[in-house]
Amino acid sequence: MSSRTHSPSSGEATMAGAFGAPKDVRASFVLWLAAIGAGVFETILAVIEAVSGHSGLGTAGVIIGVSMRLLIFTAVVYVASRMLLGKNWARITLAIGLGVIGTLSIVIGPVSWLIEGHTVGEFLAGADLMSLLFASSRVVHLIAVFAALVLMFRPASNDYFRAARSARRQPPGRTVPG
Numbered sequence: 001m002s003s004r005t006h007s008p009s010s011g012e013a014t015m016a017g018a019f020g021a022p023k024d025v026r027a028s029f030v031l032w033l034a035a036i037g038a039g040v041f042e043t044i045l046a047v048i049e050a051v052s053g054h055s056g057l058g059t060a061g062v063i064i065g066v067s068m069r070l071l072i073f074t075a076v077v078y079v080a081s082r083m084l085l086g087k088n089w090a091r092i093t094l095a096i097g098l099g100v101i102g103t104l105s106i107v108i109g110p111v112s113w114l115i116e117g118h119t120v121g122e123f124l125a126g127a128d129l130m131s132l133l134f135a136s137s138r139v140v141h142l143i144a145v146f147a148a149l150v151l152m153f154r155p156a157s158n159d160y161f162r163a164a165r166s167a168r169r170q171p172p173g174r175t176v177p178g
Contacts, residue, residue: 021084022156031148032080032094036073038141043069045134083152086164091152099149106138
């Protein structure tokens with residue numbers, strides 16, 4: 001099967017859905033799942049810190065934080081699965097929600113800290129295992145998000161979303177000439 005989905009105007013049949021998605025869209029989906037995995041790992045680290053008493057959060061704060069993250073992770077899996085099926089609204093939601101807002105929420109703390117005059121070397125010199133694990137997870141998270149974003153908007157991906165939209169507009173029973 002070709003990794004490129006052809007638009008209906010090309011005269012070739014279009015297969016919308018997860019199995020018809022080009023490899024860029026499928027890879028983007030996997031990267032969104034990797035970003036969620038990094039977020040789950042970060043949540044586990046936060047719970048470990050809270051349980052060990054190294055966090056200012058009480059039990060209620062931990063429960064609320066974990067609950068909110070689980071809701072967000074669930075929503076992202078749902079939206080990413082819709083993106084995989086060719087829903088352009090899902091692609092846009094991921095781009096804005098995680099690509100812009102989510103990225104800002106991850107980088108604003110470290111960037112502010114650096115702007116205050118601190119250095120990466122200073123961080124590394126004072127970092128413990130938990131800090132290094134958390135920072136590493138954030139780096140993996142960001143790489144996965146940026147790569148997923150790029151793949152969602154490559155030419156084959158754009159063709160796929162256009163073809164999926166066009167296929168949904170076709171009256172029932174009408175097929176694209178093959």
